[in-house]
Amino acid sequence: MEMKAVVSSTGLMLLFAWLSPSQALYFHIGETEKKCFIEEIPDETMVIGRYRTQLWDKQAGSFLPSTPGLGMHVEIKDPDAKIILSRQYGSDGRFTFTSHTPGEHQICLHSNSTKMALFTGGKLRVHLDIQVGEHTNNYPEIAAKDKLSELQLRVRQLLDQVEQIQKEQNYQRYREERFRMTSESTNQRVLWWSIAQTFILIITGIWQMRHLKSFFEAKKLV
Amino acid sequence: MMRWSIEGLKVCVSCLSLCVCVISAFSQSLDGDFTFSLPAGRRECFFQTMKKDASLEIEYQVLDGASLDVDFYFQSPSGHVIANDYRKSDGVHAVETEEGDYMFCFDNTFSAVSEKVIFFELILDNVGDGEESEDWKAYVQGADLLDMKLEDIMDTINSVKSRLGKSLQIQALLRAFEARDRNLQESNYDRVNLWSCTNLMVMVIVSGVQVYLLRSLFDDKRKTRT
Numbered sequence: 001m002e003m004k005a006v007v008s009s010t011g012l013m014l015l016f017a018w019l020s021p022s023q024a025l026y027f028h029i030g031e032t033e034k035k036c037f038i039e040e041i042p043d044e045t046m047v048i049g050r051y052r053t054q055l056w057d058k059q060a061g062s063f064l065p066s067t068p069g070l071g072m073h074v075e076i077k078d079p080d081a082k083i084i085l086s087r088q089y090g091s092d093g094r095f096t097f098t099s100h101t102p103g104e105h106q107i108c109l110h111s112n113s114t115k116m117a118l119f120t121g122g123k124l125r126v127h128l129d130i131q132v133g134e135h136t137n138n139y140p141e142i143a144a145k146d147k148l149s150e151l152q153l154r155v156r157q158l159l160d161q162v163e164q165i166q167k168e169q170n171y172q173r174y175r176e177e178r179f180r181m182t183s184e185s186t187n188q189r190v191l192w193w194s195i196a197q198t199f200i201l202i203i204t205g206i207w208q209m210r211h212l213k214s215f216f217e218a219k220k221l222v
Numbered sequence: 223m224m225r226w227s228i229e230g231l232k233v234c235v236s237c238l239s240l241c242v243c244v245i246s247a248f249s250q251s252l253d254g255d256f257t258f259s260l261p262a263g264r265r266e267c268f269f270q271t272m273k274k275d276a277s278l279e280i281e282y283q284v285l286d287g288a289s290l291d292v293d294f295y296f297q298s299p300s301g302h303v304i305a306n307d308y309r310k311s312d313g314v315h316a317v318e319t320e321e322g323d324y325m326f327c328f329d330n331t332f333s334a335v336s337e338k339v340i341f342f343e344l345i346l347d348n349v350g351d352g353e354e355s356e357d358w359k360a361y362v363q364g365a366d367l368l369d370m371k372l373e374d375i376m377d378t379i380n381s382v383k384s385r386l387g388k389s390l391q392i393q394a395l396l397r398a399f400e401a402r403d404r405n406l407q408e409s410n411y412d413r414v415n416l417w418s419c420t421n422l423m424v425m426v427i428v429s430g431v432q433v434y435l436l437r438s439l440f441d442d443k444r445k446t447r448t
Contacts, residue, residue, distance in 0.1 A: 165393065200426070
């Protein structure tokens with residue numbers, strides 16, 4: 001029994017180590033540059049973002065592992081352009097938020113370096129990983145809290161995945177409805193504007209003719 | 223005493239195998255999708271570190287922006303150009319990886335005014351993990367009926383998990399297609415409104431100007447006659 005606990009906890013620790021963003025995407029950012037990412041998510045969905053920064057060291061000719069004192073400012077806007085998170089984090093950071101309205105959320109990152117010297121040589125390398133919905137669940141933690149066996153944990157994970165798919169499908173239905181409304185409204189407007197324009201064209205023509213005719217009659221030309 | 227140690231060993235090995243199975247299944251395929259906005263006249267590059275003998279697939283789509291197209295450039299760590307698309311609205315490229323950093327760039331320098339919204343999805347398959355789950359099978363002397371049943375259940379669960387993962391990826395793709403069509407339609411709507419209004423005003427103004435000019439011609443002639 002004891003050995004089982006030891007072995008499973010080692011396994012879980014290894015699992016935890018694997019989940020760190022060692023293979024995340026990275027990109028380069030300049031000093032005053034702001035990079036924004038758009039996430040289109042349904043409501044009540046949790047999003048966790050993790051980033052890691054590295055600075056270009058001219059002398060070493062490579063990227064330093066991590067620079068203390070160099071932070072990133074993270075700003076998150078909801079679909080109504082209202083700011084829901086605006087905070088400064090260190091050189092390695094983790095930010096999280098939960099959406100309350102469905103739609104396009106914007107996640108913006110820019111560096112807050114005040115010391116210009118740090119940036120000579122130009123670039124800061126940022127490793128970024130954004131997890132949405134069921135990917136945010138920390139399974140080792142859940143397993144420990146609810147005392148689940150491996151099989152139960154796997155089944156729980158499958159349930160979460162299916163729930164996420166269902167949420168996405170509901171959201172897709174809502175967006176498709178909006179899309180259909182816009183299409184139908186555009187179609188109608190094309191029709192009505194054309195009819196209105198033809199009508200006004202004819203009216204203007206008639207008015208012009210009548211006005212000029214009465215004008216010429218008044219001037220005794222006809 | 224001896225029986226207990228053999229029992230203990232069996233339990234230990236099956237737990238370790240389950241743990242390794244869990245680890246390998248969790249890290250089977252790391253992927254993510256990103257949507258970002260590329261300003262006019264800019265080029266943005268992203269990098270992905272890969273190990274040897276895995277597979278990398280990148281799929282991108284332009285969701286919004288005047289002509290819905292962008293240049294795409296994909297380079298391997300050794301500097302070899304894998305793909306160089308010119309003004310495409312969507313594309314997919316898959317490659318068997320070597321060790322190093324792969325670079326891919328989106329280029330909007332051909333456009334002076336229109337900002338593009340680009341969606342891309344990276345699907346990584348770490349083929350190397352297959353060896354890990356093969357390794358532990360050598361240690362399990364699976365003669366016990368219970369162990370075999372558990373193994374079957376785990377296999378089924380793993381296959382269901384990977385299929386659900388694939389469903390989620392396809393959903394992300396469909397979401398991108400729908401977003402693009404919706405953006406297109408909304409810009410159509412705005413365009414119809416704007417130009418219809420403009421048309422109407424131009425017609426009314428032109429007819430007024432015509433009448434005024436005609437009248438002014440005749441007024442002058444009257445004056446010169448008398």
